Amino acid sequence: MNARKSIYNILSGLLGQGIAILLGIMIPRLVIVNLGSESNGLLSSVNQMLIYLNLLESGVGTAALQSLYRPVAEKNISKINSILSAVNRFYKRIGIWYLLTVSALALLFPLFLQSDLPFSVVCPVVLLSGLTQAASFVVCGTCRLLIQAEGQNYVLNNVQTFVSVFTAIGKIVLLLQGYHLAAIQTMYFAVSLSQFAFIRFYMKRQHPWLNFSAVPNHGALSxxxxxxxxxxxxxxxxxxxxxxxxxxxxxxxxxxxxxxxxxxxxxxxxxxxxxxxxxxxxxxxxxxxxxxxxxxxxxxxxxxxxxxxxxxxxxxxxxxxxxxxxxxxxxxxxxxxxxxxxxxxxxxxxxxxxxxxxxxxxxxxxxxxxxxxxxxxxxxxxxxxxxxxxxxxxxxxxxxxxxxxxxxxxxxxxxxxxxxxxxxxxxxxxxxxxxxxxxxxxxxxxxxxxxxxxxxxxxxxxxxxxxxxxxxxxxxxxxxxxxxxxxxxxxxxxxxxxxxxx
Structure with a gap:
């Protein structure tokens, strides 16, 4: 069974990455040609800054994943729920702090940036990019950890493949139609929300025993x-x-x-x-x-x-x-x-x-x-x-x-x-x-x-x-x-x- 899951994970992941690579190669060039190298650089800089904000997660995801391997292998539902309950509570707090931090960053970053890009473009790009990650923590962060611990990465891969194709096509259309970066990020945010909601719905349906309100095992996150x-x-x-x-x-x-x-x-x-x-x-x-x-x-x-x-x-x-x-x-x-x-x-x-x-x-x-x-x-x-x-x-x-x-x-x-x-x-x-x-x-x-x-x-x-x-x-x-x-x-x-x- 584990070997089969590994094969599914690898094949679905490679398929998804192959599609994402083919579509993804087109987008930076379209950004550079239609909006200039500064716009392409802005997207990269914003993404890198937001990655640093993931430090608000405080290592909970990795610590929880290592704690989940044993109870998942032993099919200990009680321990699984207690770990996920602790993670879920933590992720809700992270989502709030992430949102507040991103809002402040959206206002301050354009003031210190040496660029010809206007505030009306830079600010919403930062805000919308950050809102996507905040929503991920709150809506489906806990479910992702259980999927990884169970070896069902192919579920995430398949969903991500669909999202990558849809958003890539959307970006290409918007760029060719002359829309600016803020419109592109708005489209990406909307698609991401539907992705997060689907992952949570899927896990609740596949595992009806999931209980994020169980007595939390904070020791698993020590x-x-x-x-x-x-x-x-x-x-x-x-x-x-x-x-x-x-x-x-x-x-x-x-x-x-x-x-x-x-x-x-x-x-x-x-x-x-x-x-x-x-x-x-x-x-x-x-x-x-x-x-x-x-x-x-x-x-x-x-x-x-x-x-x-x-x-x-x-x-x-x-x-x-x-x-x-x-x-x-x-x-x-x-x-x-x-x-x-x-x-x-x-x-x-x-x-x-x-x-x-x-x-x-x-x-x-x-x-x-x-x-x-x-x-x-x-x-x-x-x-x-x-x-x-x-x-x-x-x-x-x-x-x-x-x-x-x-x-x-x-x-x-x-x-x-x-x-x-x-x-x-x-x-x-x-x-x-x-x-x-x-x-x-x-x-x-x-x-x-x-x-x-x-x-x-x-x-x-x-x-x-x-x-x-x-x-x-x-x-x-x-x-x-x-x-x-x-x-x-x-x-x-x-x-x-x-x-x-x-």
Whole structure:
């Protein structure tokens, strides 16, 4: 059953992301062409600021999710309801504070923004964007946690796919009709409300035993403050760059930055979708069968890293040819920079390549024991970024992120290996070294390849598909050679499944 859920989660997630990527690629260009790079930069800056407001959640979601894995695996309805009751009460308070904070931000942000965009546009864009998240906390935040703990991410994926398609079409129509950003955000807010209401209705119908008024188990959220420290660190290295660039370099530079983030972030989303499809299995197994968990962990680490390195290698090869076509005719700022792909892929490899270690730390609940390292990571990022941005611009903030990730990724792998897995960290670092060597070999092979001269989407997509079909198996074969134990474990698992099906 868990294997089937994982497959559903992954397939539905990949389908949704594929559709979202195809539609989503069109929208930033339409915004840039019809409204200018400043408007595109504004949307990115507002989204990044609102992500920081999610700190009001105080780590409740992650702490509750880890607490839910055991009772969900044991089908303990009483414990599930007590945890969800505590979360529901907290989320209602968060929604109120979020709304008040967003209202203040909508009034103040336009006053400090260096932009030609009028107050009448910036203020409603900020307000409507924030109202969407506030409604999410109040209406369906608790239900989302139970869906994730039960491994039914495919429900969220399917709903999100529908919403993504509908809103993307709506944005395209509104942009082509000449509407401004406030109208677009109004449409998105209305669609999001219907999505949240459906999720709550669905869970109440599927689980009639749900009782958000049960005696709350506040103890299940005891780790929320330690989780919050980790969330602050994560938000800093993921989102500080945009805020620093907004005020140090302007919205046009932000638009360049977010263009690369959008494209490389699509790869991150695909990888995250695959990972989240299996996360509930690993979370439940950690608390019920530790020996089996260690085998799952090794296989997950090996092949997740293979997927990460192979997809980013393909993206690195094709991002500049794609951007040349994508930004054709845009003259207010240059989007083509050969140095940026190296800096961006370094940040994403360091971030995604440590996800296995990060997950086992979360499953073990070692938030408080690792919060010191998380704070150091944040300090390094801010310090280096602020020093370098005024000298190196966009390169400076990326150097700050890389410096922080070099420290934290190495520390996270060391901690997970020595304290939770009972093994030396070189086992993981050996995989890193092997994958990185193959990554560089592939880049060297395609550095001056004729694909760099392709000038239409059709040829580029076909070439990318062919190269991807070559590169991905390379990394998976290398992973199987480096970690033969995981290869044999996966092969035996697939053989057993095949026998059951036959």
């Amino acid at each position: 780790q929320k403050h330690s989780v919050l420290i980790h969330q602050i660190s994560g938000l800093i290295f993921q989102n500080t760059d945009v805020l620093i660039l907004t005020f140090a370099c302007g919205l046009k530079t932000v638009s360049v930055y977010t263009m690369y983030v959008m494209l490389f972030g699509m790869i991150a989303t695909v990888i995250s979708t695959v990972n989240s499809g299996m996360s509930f299995v690993m979370g439940q197994t950690y608390h019920t069968n530790r020996e089996k968990f260690f085998r799952l962990y090794d296989a997950f680490e090996t092949y997740n890293m293979a997927l990460t390195f192979s997809l980013y290698c393909t993206a690195h090869i094709f991002i500049l040819p794609f951007l040349k076509i994508y930004t054709r005719g845009v003259t207010d700022i240059n989007y083509i920079d050969p140095r940026l792909p190296f800096l961006f892929t370094t940040t994403y490899l360091l971030s995604n390549g440590r996800s296995a270690a990060q997950r086992v730390i979360e499953y073990a609940g070692h938030f408080q024991k690792t919060q010191k390292q998380s704070l150091i990571e944040s300090a390094i990022n801010i310090f280096v970024s602020l020093i370098c941005v005024f000298r190196f611009g966009i390169y400076g903030v990326l150097l700050g992120t890389i410096a922080a990730l070099l420290y934290r990724t190495n520390e996270m792998i060391r901690y997970a290996s020595e304290n939770l897995l009972g093994r030396p960290p070189w086992i993981t670092l050996k995989k890193w070294g092997s994958y990185m060597a193959l990554y560089l070999v592939n880049l060297a092979v395609f550095w001056n390849h004729p694909i760099n001269q392709l000038n239409d989407y059709g040829s580029l997509i076909i070439a990318a598909g062919i190269i991807c079909l070559i590169i991905v198996p390379e990394f998976f074969i290398l992973g199987s050679l480096v970690d033969k134990t995981s290869f044999y474990y996966c092969r035996r698992y697939l053989q057993r499944k095949k026998q059951i099906l036959s």
